Amino acid sequence: MKSNAIVWIRDDFRLNDNSALSYATSKHNFVSVLYIFNKENFDGKREAQKWWISKSLESLAFDLQKLNINLEIEFSEELKFFKKFNKENISVYWNKVYEPYHLDLDREIIKNFEDKKINYKFFKGNILNEYQSITKKDGTPFKVFSPFWRHAEEVYLNKIPTKILSLRKMTSKINIISSKYKPKDLLPKKKLV
Numbered sequence: 567m568k569s570n571a572i573v574w575i576r577d578d579f580r581l582n583d584n585s586a587l588s589y590a591t592s593k594h595n596f597v598s599v600l601y602i603f604n605k606e607n608f609d610g611k612r613e614a615q616k617w618w619i620s621k622s623l624e625s626l627a628f629d630l631q632k633l634n635i636n637l638e639i640e641f642s643e644e645l646k647f648f649k650k651f652n653k654e655n656i657s658v659y660w661n662k663v664y665e666p667y668h669l670d671l672d673r674e675i676i677k678n679f680e681d682k683k684i685n686y687k688f689f690k691g692n693i694l695n696e697y698q699s700i701t702k703k704d705g706t707p708f709k710v711f712s713p714f715w716r717h718a719e720e721v722y723l724n725k726i727p728t729k730i731l732s733l734r735k736m737t738s739k740i741n742i743i744s745s746k747y748k749p750k751d752l753l754p755k756k757k758l759v
Contacts, residue, residue: 569595570653572742574602574660576668578692579626581633581733585689586659588731591633594657596740599630599637602644603752613754623749634736638745639752648675656742657685664691694722 571594573587581587590597601623608616627637640647651658658679662672672688679686690696700718701707708714 570655570740570742571597571657571659573597573599574658575599575626576601576660576663578661578663579622580692581626581629583731584661584733585731586661586687588733589687589689590657590659591635591734591736592732595737596742597635597736598740598742599626599635600640600743600745601637602640602642602647603747604643605641606643616752616754620749620752623752627749631739632735633733634739636739636741637749638741638743639747639749640743640745641747641751644671645674645678648678651684652682653742654684657687659687659689661689662691664693664697694718 571590573584573590575586578584587597587599603619623637623639630637648658662668676686676688678684695718700714700721702713702717708717
């Protein structure tokens with residue numbers, strides 16, 4: 567296994583029960599966490615969320631420091647960033663986001679990684695069950711919520727509990743991207759009236 571890893575985080579800033587981060591710290595000597603801030607998703611329409619993301623990343627960076635893991639922030643479109651990403655000796659991990667836009671983005675990034683022979687792996691996001699695993703007896707998807715929910719709950723409750731994920735402290739910190747941004751750079755800019 568390659569010694570360096572990036573864990574790409576999007577909207578899931580937890581340390582506990584974070585499959586991608588747990589896997590990376592168990593398999594690699596050096597891990598860095600990457601957040602890509604896509605300004606097009608926020609500027610002029612989600613200003614308050616910038617404050618929340620900035621403060622959440624600040625808290626995450628503080629917790630990651632205890633594990634000798636750096637938080638690196640980039641301002642870019644995700645696909646554009648990873649198309650320029652050309653680091654052969656680095657593995658990239660992330661947790662899935664299940665919105666259609668993000669699933670399409672994941673497919674494009676995976677194709678890019680496969681073309682460049684970049685090692686990657688993605689993990690189940692912050693959900694109870696993968697949506698493909700909840701189907702009717704004939705294998706087709708549910709169309710009514712109540713039977714779907716009863717079956718989803720049954721599948722989840724009957725599942726063998728997974729091992730509690732742990733994070734290994736890294737021996738030292740590393741900047742893989744050499745980002746110059748900090749969480750405070752995401753804060754909304756004051757508008758003069």
